[in-house]
Amino acid sequence: xxxxxxxxxxxxxxxxxxxxxxxxxxxxxxxxxxxxxxxxxxxxxxxxxxxxxxxxxxxxxxxxxxxxxxxxxxxxxxxxxxxxxxxxxxxxxxxxxxxxxxxxxxxxxxxxxxxxxxxxxxxxxxxxxxxxxxxxxxxxxxxxxxxxxxxxxxxxxxxxxxxxxxxxxxxxxxxxxxxxxxxxxxxxxxxxxxxxxxxxxx
Amino acid sequence: xxxxxxxxxxxxxxxxxxxxxxxxxxxxxxxxxxxxxxxxxxxxxxxxxxxxxxxxxxxxxxxxxxxxxxxxxxxxxxxxxxxxxxxxxxxxxxxxxxxxxxxxxxxxxxxxxxxxxxxxxxxxxxxxxxxxxxxxxxxxxxxxxxxxxxxxxxxxxxxxxxxxxxxxxxxxxxxxxxxxxxxxxxxxxxxxxxxxxxxxxxxxxxxxxxxxxxxxxxxxxxxxxxxxxxxxxxxxxxxxxxxxxxxxxxxxxxxxxxxxxxxxxxxxxxxxxxxxxxxxxxxxxxxxxxxxxxxxxxxxxxxxxxxxxxxxxxxxxxxxxxxxxxxxxxxxxxxxxxxxxxxxxxxxxxxxxxxxxxxxxxxxxxxxxxxxxxxxxxxxxxxxxxxxxxxxxxxxxxxxxxxxxxxxxxxxxxxxxxxxxxxxxxxxxxxxxxxxxxxxxxxxxxxxxxxxxxxxxxxxxxxxxxxxxxxxxxxxxxxxxxxxxxxxxxxxxxxxxxxxxxxxxxxxxxxxxxxxxxxxxxxxxxxxxxxxxxxxxxxxxxxxxxxxxxxxxxxxxxxxxxxxxxxxxxxxxxxxxxxxxxxxxxxxxxxxxxxxxxxxxxxxxxxxxxxxxxxxxxxxxxxxxxxxxxxxxxxxxxxxxxxxxxxxxxxxxxxxxxxxxxxxxxxxxxxxxxxx
Numbered sequence: 001x002x003x004x005x006x007x008x009x010x011x012x013x014x015x016x017x018x019x020x021x022x023x024x025x026x027x028x029x030x031x032x033x034x035x036x037x038x039x040x041x042x043x044x045x046x047x048x049x050x051x052x053x054x055x056x057x058x059x060x061x062x063x064x065x066x067x068x069x070x071x072x073x074x075x076x077x078x079x080x081x082x083x084x085x086x087x088x089x090x091x092x093x094x095x096x097x098x099x100x101x102x103x104x105x106x107x108x109x110x111x112x113x114x115x116x117x118x119x120x121x122x123x124x125x126x127x128x129x130x131x132x133x134x135x136x137x138x139x140x141x142x143x144x145x146x147x148x149x150x151x152x153x154x155x156x157x158x159x160x161x162x163x164x165x166x167x168x169x170x171x172x173x174x175x176x177x178x179x180x181x182x183x184x185x186x187x188x189x190x191x192x193x194x195x196x197x198x199x200x201x202x
Numbered sequence: 203x204x205x206x207x208x209x210x211x212x213x214x215x216x217x218x219x220x221x222x223x224x225x226x227x228x229x230x231x232x233x234x235x236x237x238x239x240x241x242x243x244x245x246x247x248x249x250x251x252x253x254x255x256x257x258x259x260x261x262x263x264x265x266x267x268x269x270x271x272x273x274x275x276x277x278x279x280x281x282x283x284x285x286x287x288x289x290x291x292x293x294x295x296x297x298x299x300x301x302x303x304x305x306x307x308x309x310x311x312x313x314x315x316x317x318x319x320x321x322x323x324x325x326x327x328x329x330x331x332x333x334x335x336x337x338x339x340x341x342x343x344x345x346x347x348x349x350x351x352x353x354x355x356x357x358x359x360x361x362x363x364x365x366x367x368x369x370x371x372x373x374x375x376x377x378x379x380x381x382x383x384x385x386x387x388x389x390x391x392x393x394x395x396x397x398x399x400x401x402x403x404x405x406x407x408x409x410x411x412x413x414x415x416x417x418x419x420x421x422x423x424x425x426x427x428x429x430x431x432x433x434x435x436x437x438x439x440x441x442x443x444x445x446x447x448x449x450x451x452x453x454x455x456x457x458x459x460x461x462x463x464x465x466x467x468x469x470x471x472x473x474x475x476x477x478x479x480x481x482x483x484x485x486x487x488x489x490x491x492x493x494x495x496x497x498x499x500x501x502x503x504x505x506x507x508x509x510x511x512x513x514x515x516x517x518x519x520x521x522x523x524x525x526x527x528x529x530x531x532x533x534x535x536x537x538x539x540x541x542x543x544x545x546x547x548x549x550x551x552x553x554x555x556x557x558x559x560x561x562x563x564x565x566x567x568x569x570x571x572x573x574x575x576x577x578x579x580x581x582x583x584x585x586x587x588x589x590x591x592x593x594x595x596x597x598x599x600x601x602x603x604x605x606x607x608x609x610x611x612x613x614x615x616x617x618x619x620x621x622x623x624x625x626x627x628x629x630x631x632x633x634x635x636x637x638x639x640x641x642x643x644x645x646x647x648x649x650x651x652x653x654x655x656x657x658x659x660x661x662x663x664x665x666x667x668x669x670x671x672x673x674x675x676x677x678x679x680x681x682x683x684x685x686x687x688x689x690x691x692x693x694x695x696x697x698x699x700x701x702x703x704x705x706x707x708x709x710x711x712x713x714x715x716x717x718x719x720x721x722x723x724x725x726x727x728x729x730x731x732x733x734x735x736x737x738x739x740x741x742x743x744x745x746x747x748x749x750x751x752x753x754x755x756x757x758x759x760x761x762x763x764x765x766x767x768x769x770x771x772x773x774x775x776x777x778x779x780x781x782x783x784x785x786x787x788x789x790x791x792x793x794x795x796x797x798x799x800x801x802x803x804x805x806x807x808x809x810x811x812x813x814x815x816x817x818x819x820x821x822x823x824x825x826x827x828x829x830x831x832x833x834x835x836x837x838x839x840x841x842x843x844x845x846x847x848x849x850x851x852x853x854x855x856x857x858x859x860x861x862x863x864x865x866x867x868x869x870x871x872x873x874x875x876x877x878x
Binding site for chain 2: 003004057069070071072073075076079080
């Protein structure tokens with residue numbers, strides 16, 4: 001992990017869309033007057049969502065002016081948290097968990113699949129510019145390891161073939177089904193329930 | 203007031219102080235990097251660990267409030283081990299480049315590693331390397347050396363009031379930088395160099411110039427503005443290598459402005475090092491006896507009222523006084539002045555030209571009204587004080603003009619003198635605010651005093667404040683913000699001519715001989731005048747001169763300066779005048795000897811005691827006099843704040859390459875438009 005830098009090619013302008021603006025104002029209104037800076041993280045996230053999963057410098061400036069705070073303070077926050085992308089990522093943004101439980105269950109195979117299907121390096125766009133991937137720390141779905149996140153959805157219980165399958169679908173423009181890929185419901189045990197058998201809708 | 207024990211010594215400290223301060227009071231020195239008295243507490247270097255009874259872990263003393271009954275130990279093996287551990291982490295990524303680091307010899311990390319450093323490294327991984335950051339023409343960065351104490355960030359945000367520095371990234375990859383590596387837009391920026399406990403931020407103009415132990419250190423005062431910041435001038439041989447701040451809580455606290463710090467390279471450029479005579483429009487070198495002879499014959503061949511003299515903005519008081527004596531006693535005339543513009547001055551009372559509330563008083567004020575003043579550029583250190591007052595007490599600031607960013611918020615009015623008139627006739631909302639304020643401060647800039655209706659407005663303001671009983675025993679709300687180091691001193695010495703307007707007469711070419719001592723700001727069309735210029739630098743004054751007498755700059759002679767508050771301070775000689783140049787008072791003394799075969803003063807001591815007697819007499823006289831105040835005419839006009847180009851405000855700054863670079867970096871920012 002090294003310091004992430006803002007992308008070289010930056011858009012000239014950024015403005016909240018009307019829906020983002022509503023959302024932003026709603027969040028700012030939660031804080032007392034004069035403390036509106038507290039909303040900076042939420043606003044950065046809104047900006048990231050609006051701008052294809054990454055935050056350009058103009059957006060940071062826009063937010064700084066929006067919240068009446070120095071540019072550098074917004075820049076500090078944006079560079080601190082790895083969940084803020086400072087350079088363009090694909091429309092499909094793949095985050096592969098490689099923390100211990102996933103690693104033990106074969107997360108490296110998923111990384112191989114990414115390298116084969118998407119791009120050789122992390123944070124590089126695929127040939128058709130629609131997809132990029134990166135390794136991340138624990139996404140909190142260890143029970144269903146190994147797993148990855150594509151945009152807002154989790155894809156769980158994967159192996160290399162299944163991952164390749166998902167990528168094929170994505171690259172064709174289809175939306176693969178999120179969730180477990182071994183037919184489990186959420187985090188249920190592998191082969192049938194072993195507890196709470198008497199409870200019907202457990 | 204909690205009582206606690208430090209190394210078995212009982213101390214009682216004020217509420218709200220930290221364990222570190224308590225330890226200092228008990229005489230135990232605590233190593234630190236991030237903690238600084240004038241900045242907020244960060245607690246991130248962990249070097250100040252101490253042992254506290256009943257605590258299983260060592261505590262960071264800088265961030266722990268002192269409490270009743272604490273038992274602190276600062277010299278146990280436990281503490282030493284803890285600090286050694288911290289030091290090992292700090293050194294893990296710190297390069298071993300002390301021999302090529304400018305901080306070497308005055309580096310906190312170097313000093314403290316002598317006590318707590320381990321002589322071998324357990325760190326086998328790659329060392330972190332950080333690219334250099336651009337921070338403007340004054341600050342050289344070597345960010346690999348940074349230990350992330352964030353003193354610079356806190357200084358920029360809190361004291362300088364420009365939130366441009368920050369820490370980006372996280373953990374090991376954290377980097378201190380300005381926003382997108384732009385230059386720091388502050389007149390106090392170079393103070394981060396002093397604050398940096400390691401060699402990450404060092405001085406760009408001073409890079410690889412000298413080692414601290416090679417320099418001769420002279421404690422003196424600064425003359426770049428009228429604040430009179432206390433500085434230490436470091437010289438190597440003849441050359442002034444650098445200027446550093448000295449702590450004076452009443453004046454500059456711990457900071458100095460960039461101009462004070464970096465105009466010093468102007469002391470070795472454009473110097474006048476030998477007397478010159480102008481023959482056919484060209485200057486030719488001459489000897490002292492030659493020039494004195496010529497001056498003598500010139501003086502003898504013209505009538506005495508055809509001679510006038512002007513004193514400049516960097517002249518010390520001894521020179522001013524002997525110049526006045528030279529006119530009074532040797533030439534028998536009083537055609538001398540220290541003003542280079544038609545500035546209004548009523549010197550019947552001293553309070554009419556000094557900053558009466560004092561710089562410390564700014565922190566007590568509850569309302570500050572700036573009239574025709576832009577303290578950010580006219581008195582940078584004073585502006586930092588106003589910001590401190592704003593940050594600590596939320597002091598309300600009103601400015602007549604829109605002066606741009608003053609580093610604190612203020613209400614600005616329309617800049618018309620009519621507005622001043624209505625306010626101080628008592629019919630405005632602001633008039634009521636001034637009346638209801640307990641300690642209001644009215645800060646009058648030189649721009650107001652240069653107006654046509656200056657006298658009217660000045661008396662109006664003063665009378666309004668008097669009428670509303672704002673002058674009390676411990677508070678004087680009337681403040682004049684002088685811009686130049688010599689201004690108040692010259693007024694104290696009475697180097698003025700209130701009978702006639704010398705400037706007008708000079709402009710209409712009524713004089714035959716003009717004697718300028720360090721005065722470069724006069725604007726007049728030279729016709730047949732014979733101009734004698736005495737000064738340190740070849741600037742505007744020397745250009746028009748017929749005879750040049752090479753004098754000394756403020757670092758080359760002992761001399762008194764009175765700052766804008768009226769505090770007399772002595773500047774000490776740190777190096778020698780170049781070539782054949784002499785100390786200014788000596789030149790005039792010798793000239794007097796040539797003219798009359800008698801020196802004005804036998805030595806410097808006689809001059810000084812005579813000068814102080816004169817000042818004392820003047821001040822006694824002032825209290826007796828009760829001048830009738832005349833209200834002159836009022837004309838409505840726009841009050842424009844005329845600021846001399848900040849980086850080129852005097853001869854030394856104008857000769858400095860660093861100041862040119864500073865000015866250019868400002869201009870670049872403006873032209874690219876990336877600042878907003």
